[in-house]
Amino acid sequence: MNPSTTPPSTTHPLAFITGGSRGLGRASALHLARAGWDIILSYRSREDLAREVVTEIQALGRKAAALPLDTRRTAGFPALAASLPGLLHDTFGRDRLDALVNNAGTGADAAFLDTTEAQFDQMMNEHLKGVFFLTQALAPLLADGARILNVSSGLTRFSFPGKAAYAVMKGGVEVLTRYLAKELGPRGIRANVLAPGAIATDFGGGIVRDDPHVGAAIAGSTALGRVGEADDIGGAVAALLAPGSAWINGQRIEASGGMLL
DSSP: OOOTTSSSSSSOEEEEETTTHHHHHHHHHHHHHTOOEEEEEEEEHHHHHHHHHHHHHTTTTTOOEEEEEEETGGGGGGHHHHHHHHHHHIIISSSSSSEEEEEOOOOHHHHHHHHGHHHHHHHHIIIIIIHHHHHHHHHGGGGEEEEEEEEEGGGGGGTTTTTHHHHHHHHHHHHHHHHHHHGGGGGTTTEEEEEEBBBBBHHHGGGGHHHHHHHHHHHHHTTTOOOOOOHHHHHHHHHHGGGTTTOOOSOEEEEEBBBBB
């Protein structure tokens, strides 16, 4: 049996999703649950929202758990990794994860000439250093044949003023993903990047969702003629983690509706 083409879970596969309490993480968790996945999701501060997502997943007949995690603080990763085997055994009846979705993150709006070192460091810690070392910490808990999906951004392909620091870190994650695919490939683990376009969530202060002028401009530059929704990305996550996508590895897949083609 080839671990690169067969889901490693003996029953229902299990995914760990960072930033799963709202936005793209929430949509991803629910789409995966509908596809038969059990879910562990992390949250930074909104435990109430995380618990709501857990309840929704359980209502779909799947198992779920929520854990606090600040992905900017790598010092907490060893404790997380040490605590997971007990949770895996007690809640899910297993000892390995079948997928890791590195989704958590916030944005930063500052022109290149105005970007401070503190803003740069925040973006680095959250979007690059955190992803690097969390994946490193959890790699021993990934089953052979598991999947890693790193969420990047359309901003690594097209450029908008004020997004330099954020986009630079996402570019680094895209390079990291290729190295993960190469170095973890002997275990049958595949790693890919999902790069959303502009999505109507509370990301970036909710400007895409709440500002009609911004929304109209984005819709006008998108082949499908509308702004993306969280469910568009949740569906893409579920598709990329599905068995039928097992031969996709080390790739950047953009989900932008054809933005700025």
